[in-house]
Amino acid sequence: MKGGKIRFVNGKLVVPDNPTVPFIEGDGTGPEIMRSVRSVVDAAVEKAYSGRRRIIWKELLAGEKALKEVGEPLPKETVDAIREYRVAIKGPLTTPVGGGYRSLNVALRQLLDLYANVRPAKYYPGVPSPLRYPEKVNMVVFRENTEDVYAGIEWKMGTQECEKVRRFLNEEMGANVPEDAGIGVKPISKRRSQRLVRRAMEYAIENGYKVLTLMHKGNIMKYTEGAFRDWGYEVLKEEFPDRVVFEGEGEETEGKVLVNDRIADNMFQQILTRPDEYGVIATTNLNGDYISDALAALVGGLGMAPGANVGDGIALFEPVHGSAPKYAGKNVINPTAGILAAKLMLEYMGWKEAADLIDGAVGRTISQRKVTYDLARHLGVAPLSTTDYTEALIENL
Numbered sequence: 001m002k003g004g005k006i007r008f009v010n011g012k013l014v015v016p017d018n019p020t021v022p023f024i025e026g027d028g029t030g031p032e033i034m035r036s037v038r039s040v041v042d043a044a045v046e047k048a049y050s051g052r053r054r055i056i057w058k059e060l061l062a063g064e065k066a067l068k069e070v071g072e073p074l075p076k077e078t079v080d081a082i083r084e085y086r087v088a089i090k091g092p093l094t095t096p097v098g099g100g101y102r103s104l105n106v107a108l109r110q111l112l113d114l115y116a117n118v119r120p121a122k123y124y125p126g127v128p129s130p131l132r133y134p135e136k137v138n139m140v141v142f143r144e145n146t147e148d149v150y151a152g153i154e155w156k157m158g159t160q161e162c163e164k165v166r167r168f169l170n171e172e173m174g175a176n177v178p179e180d181a182g183i184g185v186k187p188i189s190k191r192r193s194q195r196l197v198r199r200a201m202e203y204a205i206e207n208g209y210k211v212l213t214l215m216h217k218g219n220i221m222k223y224t225e226g227a228f229r230d231w232g233y234e235v236l237k238e239e240f241p242d243r244v245v246f247e248g249e250g251e252e253t254e255g256k257v258l259v260n261d262r263i264a265d266n267m268f269q270q271i272l273t274r275p276d277e278y279g280v281i282a283t284t285n286l287n288g289d290y291i292s293d294a295l296a297a298l299v300g301g302l303g304m305a306p307g308a309n310v311g312d313g314i315a316l317f318e319p320v321h322g323s324a325p326k327y328a329g330k331n332v333i334n335p336t337a338g339i340l341a342a343k344l345m346l347e348y349m350g351w352k353e354a355a356d357l358i359d360g361a362v363g364r365t366i367s368q369r370k371v372t373y374d375l376a377r378h379l380g381v382a383p384l385s386t387t388d389y390t391e392a393l394i395e396n397l
Contacts, residue, residue: 003056006086008313017053026091027063028323029333034091036335036390043394048354063093092323109145114309117143121295126366128378136276142200143288150285154184188224197232200282209279214261303334306341317341331385334372361396
């Protein structure tokens, strides 16, 4: 069956009933995860729409498989295809040694301008958690995806370039950088900060979240992290005046989103001690990396952590965890993060009925204590294989 193309018209996705959706298997355990993902998605779409809708899967190459078959880890054809079809999903990728990229994941985000890394953290009853009341955790992190230290602007200690930068900083800018230092630059821009906060606010409104928090380290880095906070408040005041109320200026109001900001280190305390007071968190790249992993630990670990990389009219979905090569081919890996990434994908496409079926199936399957080894060892039950767990999920749709 030939698939149709998802289009982006007047700022909105137009999704046919038979869209072509590219997928990248990924490395290590990636092929097993993606087989599970596609099986669950196909079953959920069939159940939700009784054959009226169907995804036509199209494989793209990246990572070790691409290096082996075409001689490079991230072929231009793969990037072009994601841009053309607009919605794609991938397994975890390992950046091959000598592949020419610091990170294939970062390269994809930057080449496609996928500026918002969206990472939900939601507790499913029965999942082991270090929290006493983990059911209070229901947050979504919007992590800026394209700049901050992940821009990769740095110079190695002892190189001519590093010495040139060091001398400029010391002699021209009044800094005191020692001779034995490597140097990195942390750019944070107004436009990229504001588009991230704008998308986070739109998500909070569309999904009924009552609080939007700007997380930053502006008490120390006033002109980067502090500017992120200031620019965030600016765009919210200018573009959402009737939908926001700012902390200190008013209380939570029906139909409005309460906006506040928190220093990054304090935010880690807040998600442990007062998780029910937070909803959507918008933050810079490095902060977002840290806080999303910390939140994942509260709701079952990275095996339960999905991610979405979203730009304007284009999105790439993925499990947050790595490729775990030592478990590859053993039929033991937990595919839930990839399956929940597919749930996010279906929501993004507007196929909420199928997404809700997957969400419910994950909850029911875990509550029945049907889990893979990573959760089974904490629950004291016999683990299911990846394929048996996938079958249990499909039965619970």
